[in-house]
Amino acid sequence: MNTATNNPKSVESFELYAPKLVSKEEFFVGGHRACQGCGESLAIRLMCKALGKDTVITNATGCMEVISSLYPTTAWRLPWIHVAFPNAAAVGSGVEAGLKALRRKGKIADRRVKSVAIGGDGGTMDIGFQALSGAMERCHDMLYVCFDNEAYMNTGIQRSSGTPFLASTTTAPAGKKIPGNQVWKKNLPEIMVAHNVAYVATATPSYPIDFMNKVKKARQVKGPSYIHCLVTCPTGWRTPSETCIKLGRLALETGIFPLYEVEDGKYRLTVEVPEKRRPVQDYLKGQGRFRHLTPDQIQVIQERVDIEWETLMIKVNCSKSKEELRAQRTR
Amino acid sequence: MGKRIGMEIALAAAEAAALCRPDVIAAYPITPNTHIPEHLSDIVAEGRLDAEFICVESEHSAISACCGASGTGARTFTATSSQGLLYMQEVLPIVSAMRLPVIMAIGNRAISGPINIWNDHSDIMYQRDTGWVSLFAANGQETVDMVIQVFKIGEHRDVMLPVNINLDGFQLTHVVEPIIMPDQEEVDRFLPAYVPYAALHPDNIVSMGTLGMPEIYAEAQKSKNVALVNSKKVILEVWKEWEKQFGRKYEPIQSYRTEDADIALVTMGSMGETAEIAVDELRKQGVKAGLLKIKLWRPFPFDDLKKAVKGIRVLAVTDRAVSFGGPGGPVFSEIRSALYDVPKRPKIVNFIIGLGGRDIQVENFMDMVRRATKGKLSEPYEFYGVRG
Known part of the structure; x- marks a missing residue:
């Protein structure tokens, strides 16, 4: 895929051509118990394709562990471990350390096997936040992917720090007095950038090639990398299952969830956002979790999204990689 | 070497x-x-x-x-x-x-x-x-x-x-x-x-x-x-x-001078060494005292315990933790339960000792043995030497 992009003539047909290059091998197989239209299980399937076989997955407790590992069955054709809710990053760092030591000592085959930890927004942004921060700070050769469906869906749609402003959840419901979640979503990718993580990216399975390219890139990093993947949850978002992909695209086109990557400190948009972004209304209106919103409230969200977008664009336009800054100093 | x-x-x-x-x-x-x-x-x-x-x-x-x-x-x-x-x-x-x-x-x-x-x-x-x-x-x-x-x-x-x-x-x-x-x-x-x-x-x-x-x-x-x-x-x-x-021997429960003992202390951890000295002192005074030091806590050595207490009339079990609102310290309740089915079982008493680093000396163990022998205890367990 990457070689194709290097040839300018092939760029136009690339989008049609690229999916044909995707591996047909499945590492996350069917028969699992995910809901219809689950964005997360789709994203995991794509992620595994991009990672390939030399991978060990550490899974935080959550929907994906529940739907994929009902003993005596498993949907995983990769080595996989689940321990508990808050510790995927810590277990994954142990996996990395174990593989590293055993390889160095000649106890296992001498080739790189990547440790990849995954968790939902609750297991990553809330209860697993400390373990994630520690693992990233310690510079393990590990990729962490957060599959963010914006609430504790596994336990029944409770509010997390990934829940959007004013979304209705079972613990931050839209009531007569309080109209849903009262604070803005935590910006975890930005916090990961602040950890000096060499590669940070946002993604959604609605742009599968973009997501898989990011996973491949993150896999190559010799050190910590982080991908924040927005995934639709029809059950929790109160949306029809067939809108799974469409919602991810609307999240991008409205600027609510831009797709970008931060390499060595430099920001870059990876999927173009229309010059004239669609109004947030287009994203919010089809979702049951936002159906109580008044025009005024939607306007508040629009303004916030505009400001977030501009903040990101300043970074995209002005940020420099540490490598560039280093080169400037030596000049 | x-x-x-x-x-x-x-x-x-x-x-x-x-x-x-x-x-x-x-x-x-x-x-x-x-x-x-x-x-x-x-x-x-x-x-x-x-x-x-x-x-x-x-x-x-x-x-x-x-x-x-x-x-x-x-x-x-x-x-x-x-x-x-x-x-x-x-x-x-x-x-x-x-x-x-x-x-x-x-x-x-x-x-x-x-x-x-x-x-x-x-x-x-x-x-x-x-x-x-x-x-x-x-x-x-x-x-x-x-x-x-x-x-x-x-x-x-x-x-x-x-x-x-x-x-x-x-x-x-x-x-x-x-x-x-x-x-x-x-x-x-x-x-x-x-x-x-x-x-x-x-x-x-x-x-x-x-x-x-x-x-x-x-x-x-x-x-x-x-x-x-x-x-x-x-x-x-x-x-x-x-x-x-x-050349160093290990057993789930290590017995010390229990062959002819009437009364035995039970300890886990470092206090066993202090208790050994107390047993020696008591022996000098003619008290037939002994000591059981538990080394294997899980799996609990039920058979070894039953063997170790044969002939002992009184067992003074020490605990260094509290089971709040329970039957006594965790070691005590384990031992009492383990010996319930033994027809000739010793009388079992419980001292909760050494909490939070509270010092327990040789004299204290000797005192526990004397009091356990006389049966003068606030039943069924006692916070040894604790005020209030």
């Missing part, structure tokens, strides 16, 4: 762990175990041990990282105390359920409320039912020996369980004692390389830690219990091998 050295016991425990060539060590600082991981990090930094030392950001992550590393087939070691052990608790029963032989040294310390850094056994008693093999050392030599023994026990194909070895905070961790430190060749001869039953690697794909529905969860619990109960056979074998190679 190992040589006799004078060394702080925590450092000696670290040296012993290093002799076992662990692949991954993950630990978080908490008093009083800290010297163990500190010294291990020294050993790794000096290049004497080839291992990954992970400075995790919490005990929860320490045990989690060990769990992940052990999942890959790495030999892993950690150490903690008190609140740190409680913070690990969520993960402890998962490690044993996954049958991963993580080894942990616990520098036993009181549990907060009020905060207290000194020694008792509250921390491990909260973890009693997590499915780990659990041993208590009474001195520096036992600590060193047990640290090496437990790798062999935990990794044995008939056991495959995590093991914790308990050494009293400060009373053991911070005390310098003469210790015979085995050398590398001896330990290599005793302890074979770890061959995991299953490991996280793409060459042999496995799913670890899957979801257990009601149809299988109970079986998983039963199998863990069977494994823990059956581990005793391996523990005894390993202790026999140890005795053969190193």
Whole structure:
């Protein structure tokens, strides 16, 4: 895929051509118990394709562990471990350390096997936040992917720090007095950038090639990398299952969830956002979790999204990689 | 040949762990175990041990990282105390359920409320039912020996369980004692390389830690219990091998002057040594006193206990933890329950002693024996020498 992009003539047909290059091998197989239209299980399937076989997955407790590992069955054709809710990053760092030591000592085959930890927004942004921060700070050769469906869906749609402003959840419901979640979503990718993580990216399975390219890139990093993947949850978002992909695209086109990557400190948009972004209304209106919103409230969200977008664009336009800054100093 | 050295016991425990060539060590600082991981990090930094030392950001992550590393087939070691052990608790029963032989040294310390850094056994008693093999050392030599023994026990194909070895905070961790430190060749001869039953690697794909529905969860619990109960056979074998190679004998319950004893004290951990002196003093005064030192806490050595108490009329069980609102200390309730079916069982009394580092001296043990003999106790258990 990457070689194709290097040839300018092939760029136009690339989008049609690229999916044909995707591996047909499945590492996350069917028969699992995910809901219809689950964005997360789709994203995991794509992620595994991009990672390939030399991978060990550490899974935080959550929907994906529940739907994929009902003993005596498993949907995983990769080595996989689940321990508990808050510790995927810590277990994954142990996996990395174990593989590293055993390889160095000649106890296992001498080739790189990547440790990849995954968790939902609750297991990553809330209860697993400390373990994630520690693992990233310690510079393990590990990729962490957060599959963010914006609430504790596994336990029944409770509010997390990934829940959007004013979304209705079972613990931050839209009531007569309080109209849903009262604070803005935590910006975890930005916090990961602040950890000096060499590669940070946002993604959604609605742009599968973009997501898989990011996973491949993150896999190559010799050190910590982080991908924040927005995934639709029809059950929790109160949306029809067939809108799974469409919602991810609307999240991008409205600027609510831009797709970008931060390499060595430099920001870059990876999927173009229309010059004239669609109004947030287009994203919010089809979702049951936002159906109580008044025009005024939607306007508040629009303004916030505009400001977030501009903040990101300043970074995209002005940020420099540490490598560039280093080169400037030596000049 | 190992040589006799004078060394702080925590450092000696670290040296012993290093002799076992662990692949991954993950630990978080908490008093009083800290010297163990500190010294291990020294050993790794000096290049004497080839291992990954992970400075995790919490005990929860320490045990989690060990769990992940052990999942890959790495030999892993950690150490903690008190609140740190409680913070690990969520993960402890998962490690044993996954049958991963993580080894942990616990520098036993009181549990907060009020905060207290000194020694008792509250921390491990909260973890009693997590499915780990659990041993208590009474001195520096036992600590060193047990640290090496437990790798062999935990990794044995008939056991495959995590093991914790308990050494009293400060009373053991911070005390310098003469210790015979085995050398590398001896330990290599005793302890074979770890061959995991299953490991996280793409060459042999496995799913670890899957979801257990009601149809299988109970079986998983039963199998863990069977494994823990059956581990005793391996523990005894390993202790026999140890005795053969190193000449030091280990038993689940070590009896001291109990052959003709009327009354026996029961201790776990370092207070056994003080109690020995008390027994000697009482013997001089004509009191037929003895002592039982419990070294194997889990699996609990029921048969050994029944044998050890034969002929004893009164058993004064000491506990260094409280089971609030319960039948007495955890050791006491275990022993009383264990002896319930024995037709000629001793009278069993319970002293809760040495909480939060409260000193217990020879005279105190002698006093306990005298009072237990006379039966002058506030039933069924007593907070010994505690005001209010």
